[in-house]
Amino acid sequence: MTRRIRTIFGVCGLVFVLLQGVPMSRKNPPVSQEVAAPPQVEAILRRGCYNCHSNQTRWPWYAYVAPVSWLVVRDVERGRNHINFSTWDKYADDPETVIRKLRNIDKVMQGRTMPLWYYLPEHAEARLSDADRAAIEDWVTQSIRAEDKREQVQP
Amino acid sequence: MRIILIIIPAMTRITPPKKIAILTLAVGFITISGLAAGSHADDTPPQINFTNGHFEPASLKIAANTPIKLTVKNQGNATIEFESFELNRERVVQPGQTITVNLPKLDPGQYHFFDDFHHEVPQGTITAQ
Numbered sequence: 001m002t003r004r005i006r007t008i009f010g011v012c013g014l015v016f017v018l019l020q021g022v023p024m025s026r027k028n029p030p031v032s033q034e035v036a037a038p039p040q041v042e043a044i045l046r047r048g049c050y051n052c053h054s055n056q057t058r059w060p061w062y063a064y065v066a067p068v069s070w071l072v073v074r075d076v077e078r079g080r081n082h083i084n085f086s087t088w089d090k091y092a093d094d095p096e097t098v099i100r101k102l103r104n105i106d107k108v109m110q111g112r113t114m115p116l117w118y119y120l121p122e123h124a125e126a127r128l129s130d131a132d133r134a135a136i137e138d139w140v141t142q143s144i145r146a147e148d149k150r151e152q153v154q155p
Numbered sequence: 156m157r158i159i160l161i162i163i164p165a166m167t168r169i170t171p172p173k174k175i176a177i178l179t180l181a182v183g184f185i186t187i188s189g190l191a192a193g194s195h196a197d198d199t200p201p202q203i204n205f206t207n208g209h210f211e212p213a214s215l216k217i218a219a220n221t222p223i224k225l226t227v228k229n230q231g232n233a234t235i236e237f238e239s240f241e242l243n244r245e246r247v248v249q250p251g252q253t254i255t256v257n258l259p260k261l262d263p264g265q266y267h268f269f270d271d272f273h274h275e276v277p278q279g280t281i282t283a284q
Contacts, residue, residue: 081240091244093257093258094246094256094258096246097244097246101245
């Protein structure tokens, strides 16, 4: 191997090692309230959605290897920000927010934009069938109706 | 103005002790009126307007540890999405629409909000204190 190639590999190796020193937060905050869903729907949400959209993330080995870990942590943080099935009580004071979150779930189910395509190769169990998506969409429809009723009752 | 023109000459004909009593009552009345007006102003629900592509006010102060009903009014021509990760709120506001966002008791601190449909819009801040 030429000296130049050895130098390049050496520099890359050094950069790789230094990247591991960048601090990343891989925490699972406490669960305050799980979303209420029928057992079948809850099972689908857990295997398909919970890793990014809950406080019960199962961090795989590559979540500890930079730079892939940066993508994982970013996706989990974004996922939790947009919807978090472990802190459903935080939306409850504002029924219209709950309805908006439910409509977003319906939208990504119908558009098949979730789970993210690059998540599936390593997480085959997260692949949702048509029946899975239909079950979630039915649950969303019923939940929106329930929230509408709750909003009418709420002072 | 007319009242002042009537009061001043009248005051010259009143004895000093009575003058002091009248002035004390007047100051007390003005103070109580001011306090009442101030407390009424605090009862006004906080409001954020979306106008000319930005939120007004960009920074809003509210009372901490008190549930609040926040009004958001879209005075623009496009639909916006009032969203805050820290407040756990996400609401679509149509052009011309006014919505009420229920906020729970908030710990003292800063909470950011933004328009998720227009990321170029500067984000705003709600300060609970």
